[in-house]
């Protein structure tokens with residue numbers, strides 16, 4: 772199977788961590804590409820109408836997107852289903868935490884896109900609105916942290932790890948969250964040290980530091 776992805780996309784990171792956790796990473800060819808809201812990729816649009824990464828193409832030509840669907844496929848079809856609890860109360864709790872993780876990723880992407888936009892007045896209001904959300908999101912994750920530490924490792928934890936690593940990758944100086952959210956920091960110190968997380972660290976590809984590319988890099 773082939774995964775279209777990027778080394779700096781949190782949605783792709785969810786899939787890569789899941790691939791390691793399910794033992795399917797070895798069966799995956801990975802093609803890294805740059806895709807942004809400003810620069811779609813015609814080749815990707817032919818297989819995914821949203822033109823987004825991650826996109827997974829199976830050997831028989833079947834295509835899966837988005838990250839949630841790919842992770843379900845890797846875990847429930849190819850893996851042992853350990854990352855998606857099936858008992859309804861556990862599933863709902865996991866999905867609610869996962870929604871916060873995905874929401875944090877979306878909030879960060881909006882923030883970076885807004886910062887790159889260069890429209891002072893308008894963008895300041897939006898940035899302020901986004902920044903007001905971050906403490907609420909982090910408080911909610913902090914309140915869940917001890918429960919996550921006790922619970923089996925699952926898709927919500929993978930998503931939250933991908934989001935927190937992205938905070939460190941893109942915002943670390945502007946949002947040093949560990950002191951304010953100690954339970955979350957304790958959980959992350961352990962969960963973030965899993966080999967699946969360490970093996971999939973974000974990086975800016977070489978050459979992305981120039982003008983134009985650097986802006987694209989920051990919006991992914």
Ligand SMILES: N[C@@H](CCC(=O)N[C@@H](CS)C(=O)NCC(=O)O)C(=O)O
Pocket residue numbers: 779780781782783806807808809811821822823824825837838839991
């Ligand atoms: N809901 C999607 C979101 C994927 C997404 O937004 N990917 C970004 C890269 S991080 C992308 O492809 N952006 C280009 C675009 O939206 O045109 C998922 O969970 O996979």
